[in-house]
Amino acid sequence: MAKHWADFQYEIYLNGLTGAVPRLPTDLTRLEALTERRLGPGPVGYVAGSAGDGSTARANRAALERRRIVPRMLRDVHERDLSVEVLGRCLPAPLALAPVGVLSIMHPDAEPAAARAAAAQGVPYILSSASSTPMEQVAEAMGDAERWFQLYWPKDREVARSFLNRARAAGYTALFVTLDTPLLSWRPRDLDQAYLPFLHGVGTANYFSDPAFRAGLAKPVHEDPDAAVTHFVGMFADPGKTWPDLAFLRENWDGPIVLKGVLHPDDARQAADAGMDGVVVSNHGGRQVAGAVAAADALPGVVEAAGDRLTVLFDSGVRTGDDVFKALALGARAVLLGRPYAYGLALDGQAGVEHVIRCLLAEFDLTLALSGHASPSALSPADLVEDTA
């Protein structure tokens, strides 16, 4: 019998018999305000903030909320199985933790704590290139869990090659290549605080530990940290890249490659033509293009274009179990979760991240059951209506 994620609900009530209540709210939309009280304005602004006036982030929520579930009754939902196949692996639920860089601004335990939390719950953790801990150390924290690595494709070919070699040697199997961040967007919350974590050296661990990166420095990192940061800023991304460049990644990575940040159906077709294995329909949580299409509104078109050539994943704005239901009904195979787990980490370290995963999946399991379905594969667009009022 598959694990019932909904059992967490009963566990909470049972603990209540001894007077215990959960350490963090079970409505994950409440975590941002709590984190705001805990952390300084720079760090929380960086995580909570988005591009421009925040319209894309709001549109992400509105597009999910506008879609409403039409539950079905009397359909035997006693036994449920939330597992899904993603990139040739069986996951216990349709969820992975999105790559979130600079996590040490949230909590000193940072990426290793998030990785341990994900591993404890059997959920994949996608490690960001811009992590505060080198990828080899995070790999150890992941233990037997699935290891996925997010690539910010460095401008320098040798650093790119070195990252791929290191990731492979450290046991990462799938590569998530983020396409939507060749530049950082206009982010007023960070600009008004004049706060950018990397300029404080945060999020540079993979680079500063990299032999190919260090070969480009005149002096060792510790002798001239400012020059190392400047080198990182110039190297971190490359707005000059085009579709034919993907051949380099295909030649240098033999596992699955997923392009993160695809919103247009034609880009999905180009991804498939370039031999990619999947896409993440994402607008980076509203952090890149202000005024961009809501991720959920872009999802059906990309799903159609992908056909059976690509695995389609989804992120940007997922906060509740019914959001997961809706993304899957619109055709995503699984969702990635971003800010909520960063807040869980800020508020309670590894335990906070586990709390977030368990709440989201318990709520999804209950939504699935109460809507008359026993597995993610049963969902389709016919389970939703669009609220046009």
Ligand SMILES: Cc1cc2nc3c(=O)[nH]c(=O)nc-3n(C[C@H](O)[C@H](O)[C@H](O)COP(=O)(O)O)c2cc1C
């Ligand atoms: C603080 C922060 C840092 C992020 N860093 C990265 C990153 O290093 N690489 C990446 O591909 N996406 C990054 N993202 C985007 C997430 O992977 C994801 O697309 C987004 O957070 C999903 O939206 P949500 O926060 O609404 O769930 C970051 C997001 C946040 C909030």
Ligand SMILES: O=C(O)C(=O)c1ccccc1
């Ligand atoms: O802030 C982000 O959204 C992001 O993707 C990023 C980029 C570089 C370093 C850390 C995070």
